[in-house]
Amino acid sequence: MDRLVLELIDEAQYLLNDKGMEIIVETSPYDALAAEIPARIVIGNLTRNAFQHTWQGKVRITQVEGRVEITNDVLDEVESVQDFGWLGLQLSEQLCARLGWPLRGRREPGRHHASILLPGP
Numbered sequence: 001m002d003r004l005v006l007e008l009i010d011e012a013q014y015l016l017n018d019k020g021m022e023i024i025v026e027t028s029p030y031d032a033l034a035a036e037i038p039a040r041i042v043i044g045n046l047t048r049n050a051f052q053h054t055w056q057g058k059v060r061i062t063q064v065e066g067r068v069e070i071t072n073d074v075l076d077e078v079e080s081v082q083d084f085g086w087l088g089l090q091l092s093e094q095l096c097a098r099l100g101w102p103l104r105g106r107r108e109p110g111r112h113h114a115s116i117l118l119p120g121p
Helices: 002-011 036-052 076-081 089-099
Strands: 020-026 056-064 067-073 103-108 111-117
Touching: 002 020, 002 036, 002 056, 036 056, 036 067, 036 089, 036 111, 089 103, 089 111
Parallel strands: 020 056
Antiparallel strands: 056 067, 067 111, 103 111
């Protein structure tokens, strides 16, 4: 899991160009039993969304065992002009529902949060 998360963060780095934001990443070694392709799709969607819709502030990505949590700061005025709707979450929710993976997403003023729990040993 930790290697997958770090790889997906690296692949999404292009979305951070010219943005004044801080990325905080915490991972720990873990071998999940989840299928890699769906895990890559879901975690990749959530990571890209966080990077794409954060212009300043922080994105925090934490992976402990099979749980991955992503929290990002958003500008309220940007959200009011364009309702991003936490893009990709809907696709991720459908895929996770089919696979029985708990996925939670919530919006708070100025912040988005998503977490997923993938099956492990």
